[in-house]
Amino acid sequence: MYRIVAKETLVPSIQLMKIDAPAVSRKGRAGQFVIVRTHERGERIPLTIADMDPKEGTVTIVFQEVGKSTRELAMFKAGDLIKDFVGPLGIPTHVDKLGTVVCVAGGVGVAPIAPIARAFKQAGNRVITIMGARSKNLLFWEDRLKAVSDELIVTTDDGTYGRKGVVTVPLKEVLERPEKIAEVIAIGPVVMMKFCCVTTRPFNVKTIVSLNSLMLDGTGMCGCCRVSAGGQTKFVCVDGPDFDGHTIDWDIFQARQQIYLDEEKQALQEWERCGCVSAAQKARA
Numbered sequence: 027m028y029r030i031v032a033k034e035t036l037v038p039s040i041q042l043m044k045i046d047a048p049a050v051s052r053k054g055r056a057g058q059f060v061i062v063r064t065h066e067r068g069e070r071i072p073l074t075i076a077d078m079d080p081k082e083g084t085v086t087i088v089f090q091e092v093g094k095s096t097r098e099l100a101m102f103k104a105g106d107l108i109k110d111f112v113g114p115l116g117i118p119t120h121v122d123k124l125g126t127v128v129c130v131a132g133g134v135g136v137a138p139i140a141p142i143a144r145a146f147k148q149a150g151n152r153v154i155t156i157m158g159a160r161s162k163n164l165l166f167w168e169d170r171l172k173a174v175s176d177e178l179i180v181t182t183d184d185g186t187y188g189r190k191g192v193v194t195v196p197l198k199e200v201l202e203r204p205e206k207i208a209e210v211i212a213i214g215p216v217v218m219m220k221f222c223c224v225t226t227r228p229f230n231v232k233t234i235v236s237l238n239s240l241m242l243d244g245t246g247m248c249g250c251c252r253v254s255a256g257g258q259t260k261f262v263c264v265d266g267p268d269f270d271g272h273t274i275d276w277d278i279f280q281a282r283q284q285i286y287l288d289e290e291k292q293a294l295q296e297w298e299r300c301g302c303v304s305a306a307q308k309a310r311a
């Protein structure tokens with residue numbers, strides 16, 4: 027069992043949890059993820075390592091409440107125990123001294139991009155970060171990203187904070203500058219990552235995306251997380267989660283993300299009908 031040592035609601039429906047998991051915190055690297063299962067009968071959910079403190083022995087996860095399992099996890103409090111916290115999984119983000127790199131984050135993607143931006147900065151790169159959200163009240167960790175970036179551009183879709191519009195607009199402007207951009211790393215909603223790749227392609231700038239495919243085992247055995255990359259079938263859990271976004275067949279990826287929508291809706295409805303509060307309390311008992 028793994029103890030939740032701290033919990034914080036960062037913005038509506040996005041939760042931060044610090045978990046006591048010394049082995050994961052010792053070995054984890056930027057870009058890797060864990061698989062969390064709240065209780066014996068719970069579903070496994072992959073969540074990216076947003077921060078680690080090996081001295082304290084803790085790992086930070088940040089997650090958006092989107093369906094049954096993330097909403098169930100959100101009901102747990104500091105001091106509660108969760109059943110499984112398996113990791114670190116996946117291949118760490120490849121970090122090198124490249125020159126200038128641009129980190130682009132949308133929505134909850136701000137959390138996984140933070141350790142990556144920090145690692146690129148520590149490797150001696152100039153880091154330009156672009157972060158976006160639908161509205162001001164959904165922005166978090168601006169200070170964290172500022173601390174590890176040479177330049178930070180903030181956008182909101184509705185213009186309530188920073189520049190009005192989506193992240194691909196400043197991304198294109200940065201690419202049009204005389205400064206050579208060595209690499210772009212984009213993490214966020216699928217549609218955002220896809221359009222970051224559409225934006226960078228004419229500039230021929232390598233663009234790494236972190237794919238949030240559906241997963242079951244997270245160890246390369248079930249095939250649930252497969253993607254088409256460069257015409258080959260790859261498994262996000264063991265070959266990724268980072269991929270060269272220009273090689274991804276985004277139509278297939280987007281279609282696969284939708285295949286269990288009915289089941290996901292049904293699971294949430296059943297969970298709500300059975301009394302989500304008592305279910306979570308039972309799980310904690």
Ligand SMILES: Cc1cc2nc3c(=O)[nH]c(=O)nc-3n(C[C@H](O)[C@H](O)[C@H](O)COP(=O)(O)OP(=O)(O)OC[C@H]3O[C@@H](n4cnc5c(N)ncnc54)[C@H](O)[C@@H]3O)c2cc1C
Pocket residue numbers: 059069070071072073074075088089090091092093094095096097134137138237238239240241262267283284287290291293294
């Ligand atoms: C390697 C990896 C790292 C991830 N890291 C994070 C993270 O750090 N923070 C975070 O909030 N989420 C992350 N995700 C996504 C997260 O795992 C899913 O949101 C979660 O499994 C949904 O479970 P659920 O039961 O709450 O919702 P479900 O009932 O499974 O789904 C509810 C809704 O969310 C959508 N959804 C389901 N799975 C995903 C998914 N993988 N990506 C996007 N939408 C999905 C469904 O289409 C549906 O609309 C990551 C996914 C992967 C593969």
Ligand code: FES
Pocket residue numbers: 240241242243244245246247248249250251252261262263264
């Ligand atoms: S989650 Fe099963 S193969 Fe990747």
